[in-house]
Amino acid sequence: MAETKTRGQELADALLCNDKNGWESVPETERKSAIRFCDGYIRFLNECKTERECVEYAVQKAEDAGFKPLSKVKTLKAGDKVYFVNREKNIILAVIGSKKTCEGVNVVGAHIDSPRLDLKPNPLYEDTGFAYLKTHYYGGIKKYQWVTMPLAIHGVVALKNGKKVNIVAGDEEDDFTFVITDLLPHMARRQMEKKLSEGIEGEDLNVLIGNMPFADDKIKEKVKLNIMRILNEKFGIVEKDFLSAELEIVPALKAKSLGFDRSMVGGYGQDDRVCSYGALQAILQTEAPEKTAICILVDKEEIGSVGNTGMEARFFETFLGEVIRLRKEETDLNVLNRTLAASRMLSADVDGAFDPIYASVSEKRNASYFGMGVGLNKYTGARGKSGANDANAEFVAELRKLFDDNKVRFQISELGKVDEGGGGTIAYILANKGMDVIDCGTPVLSMHSPYEVTSKFDVYMSYKAYKVFMK
16 A cells, blocks of 8 residues: 655645656666667777777767768758768758758757877977877866876878878787886885875886897987887887877777676766767768757867867857858848857857865765766856856746756756866857857766766766767
8 A cells, every 4th residue: 555645745846856767767778778878988989098099989970870071062951960070070951941051950069079198399308218299288188187097199291292191009908018117115205295296207107119129339329219210110200200299198998898797887088088089970861950050069178179179169150150051041141140049059068067075175965966867057156156157947847848848867967066166168159159068078087187977877868968969
């Protein structure tokens, strides 16, 4: 016999938030779907450790799903699928809707760059029988996290003759790797007296890549020469080719299921490739939307969205203008601005999940939690919301209804205590163009570290959120 609820219990059910952990609140079929979805996500993390690799992956998946390069089409009609690549480091994919473009488009935008170490233009040197590569860190990192762990080199070398050489080294499971060394504790008294942020200096993030000399007594830097011999034989490059290279030092660690229960994902680059993967899968599965559905995967977010592959550039407006032209719609000078003003966007970027070990920096009532679904941030910024996009209440209400109607578990939070947290995404950039925008992404533990952690439930719910939004 079911227990009769008291008046207070009935009121609590009707008026109060009583959300359960997501794993407990969904059927077994949904839990299995989340696990299966993350199997593909883990493979993606291991294949794509740079923005160029992400774009190459996206192009392949898009063409497999029937998308065509925008440059190859003469006209566009409802249901058509197209993509546009900008300098091999960001990509836009779209499924054309039945409504006119100027009535607005639905955009999910994520970034595919992650904190890392970049090689300097003149990186290779020898010192006391060791060969090293000099680096310059990219994005917000804790420098001490990058020492004494296996590292790999991913990237491209552009040659003077116009050819490009792709390089991946150090990631092979049963082969060699690289490392940045640290001082042994027995001799590190002064180092450990420094502030944590100063224990490892940026100029000391030098990657150890060799120790074997070339057998020739006439040569001064024998180890350096031996390394260049290997690089020349394997990749066909010479030392000056580093001047026109984009080579990234990334963790050689493999992404895996995490925990005895396999409920989480551990891996490098989940900020923000977790949202990128979900957004990509969502657009690939979108069919016949009313409003044109667009997925943007961009570069340079970690350093301010600058440059011609960052969101501050005008490639998105260029893409929209081409869509309008190829649909043979209005061509007045203000049509692009009207389109942007009528459009909506989910800025698909991660949120900092509540970590009970470091609970003091979070405000528990307004933190995001593992297993509670995709996270919405009405605003980000710092201190007094400086630099934030602050989403309109009406747009938030629309999303609440959309997600509830489609059984998408979500939570709304902010990044840390008022005077502790803060951060930025690409949201404000698109909002400045007139769009309704809100941050919507997966909560992450150990964000910006070489090995971040996510909940498989939240990863899956993020994907579901993007999919129903695009429709």
